[in-house]
Amino acid sequence: MDKHQQSQKSKLFKPTHVDPYLAEMPGSSAHCPQCGAVYRQGRWSWQQTVPDDAKSHICPACRRIADNQPAGTLHLAGSYLEAHREEVLGLIHNTEAAEKAQHALERLIEVSEQQGGLRTTTTSRPVIANADCRPKNSYCP
Numbered sequence: 001m002d003k004h005q006q007s008q009k010s011k012l013f014k015p016t017h018v019d020p021y022l023a024e025m026p027g028s029s030a031h032c033p034q035c036g037a038v039y040r041q042g043r044w045s046w047q048q049t050v051p052d053d054a055k056s057h058i059c060p061a062c063r064r065i066a067d068n069q070p071a072g073t074l075h076l077a078g079s080y081l082e083a084h085r086e087e088v089l090g091l092i093h094n095t096e097a098a099e100k101a102q103h104a105l106e107r108l109i110e111v112s113e114q115q116g117g118l119r120t121t122t123t124s125r126p127v128i129a130n131a132d133c134r135p136k137n138s139y140c141p
């Protein structure tokens with residue numbers, strides 16, 4: 001396959017994923033009555049002041065949590081988890097706190113026991129990616 005064919009194939013099979021929770025824009029400014037996040041200039045944040053013209057609008061993260069529709073799921077299992085369960089749980093919660101502090105829509109939905117392991121669901125994929133990497137960085141050579 002030459003470069004032209006590869007380019008055409010890449011365009012043809014390019015995924016067109018649209019997150020329905022992020023597709024709905026609340027207008028110029030909004031305030032989430034559930035978590036307090038503020039929408040302004042196209043993004044949600046933990047801004048302290050709510051603009052006077054902000055309308056009430058439930059943010060995408062709160063809607064995902066209410067609908068129990070995670071954007072990411074992480075399954076952890078194995079002997080390492082059994083030996084370090086509390087430490088791994090601490091890393092998951094610390095990762096979520098750090099991500100949530102910087103990004104209003106990146107949150108943990110639930111951590112549950114499942115099939116001898118842990119099932120973690122989140123409102124966004126970056127939380128999963130960082131939760132997956134940090135234990136490796138902390139414990140693996």
Ligand SMILES: [Zn+2]
Pocket residue numbers: 032033034035036037058059060061062063
């Ligand atoms: Zn919210």
